[in-house]
Amino acid sequence: MSIEEIFPGAVLGQKPVEGDWVSIERHNQVIYLPAGELTERERYLLGMLDEESKDTSLKDPWLAYFLGEKEVMPLDLSKVQLVYIEHQFPFSAELVELMEGLLANVVAMPNLTPTRSLMILDQTKVLDARVIIEDLLPTIESDFAMSLTVAFGNTWSNVRGSDLQAYFADENRLFSDYLMHRGETQTVTFASLALWALVNQLAQPSIKKKVLQQIGSMEDMSDVITRLWQEHGNLMQTAQHLFIHRNSLQYKLDKFQSLSGLNLKNLDDLAYCYLLIQEI
Template identity: 55%
Template sequence: PTIESDFGMKLTVFFGNSWTKLKGDELRIYFDNENSLFSEFIHYKADENLISFSQAILWGLAHRSNLSAIKSKILQDINESKDIRDIIVTMWEEHGNLVQTAQKLFIHRNSLQYKLDKFASLSGLNLKKLDDLAFCYLLILTD
């Protein structure tokens, strides 16, 4: 608020995803895809001051934005992570409840937590956050 009032401008902050294990010019591709998404989001929802990657990506899916690079990278991360596809579907069915998800998958809760942490470090998405879980679940449904 101080910056906005002192300089007479509106400040909006967008937190993009943290991308890992990239090759060559992939960071530029993902950055451009995120920047395009952010620009569209601001155009339609200009009243937001703080925008997370998850919030913008779900909005982008709903509005059929061009997210081809981001979607293919996240799907690749899902497919490369052992058991994560089943975990995402089961967590969605169990409304994000980790105990019930672990029980349904017949794994220890700590094993589930380990797999979630490993996926978060690979993809930048925390499946314990409903927006991230919803995005991954919708990706799997459309795959």
């Protein structure tokens, strides 16, 4: 059960102009609660949670970075992927150790909140985290008697300074929105999450800007995406209509995936890029 469900009068984001409000930070968002509807005990507990979150961010360099307290990533990564894990109860030390040991490229695993953890993956050498985690989820849930929901963020290349902060803010917020409306899904990919948000007109400014920049950085990439969509993903027909060899088309798709993290042979990835282009 979420704070929003417990307190129907809660307001996310900008503080209301009128009234007395108590604020708490959750999932990198500020939530304002009407002070008049809170008991003294509720105010005390919410204050403890808020202070605990602030203290944790100061201790963990990655969490401090994602919350905007530091401008530079603790470790310079040329390709990085964020995996968001929602869980019913705080992770035990044993479960954290297990999760960190699942993938050889885990850089860190800070707790965003008591019920949400973040896996930071170095994808310089690409490792399909989704396949590994999905295979082991049933076993993990059974062994630890805990339900998990996992969102796989995009693989971002050439991130500098606060770039990753912005992508994290979009991905993390969209994951929260997704859980509220589609909570029955156990895992969700970046493309399906971003596509769902696009169709539902949810804000993802940093993500959209970055993907459009990557599309524009490659010659004729908009034409490739449009024709590939029109041909329902058929590479041979797409190459014929573009008057290029199929191998040349495959080279373009591979280069775009390396640059953007998006595989245009996947329908969700293709649909997301195609709809982005239509918005221009």
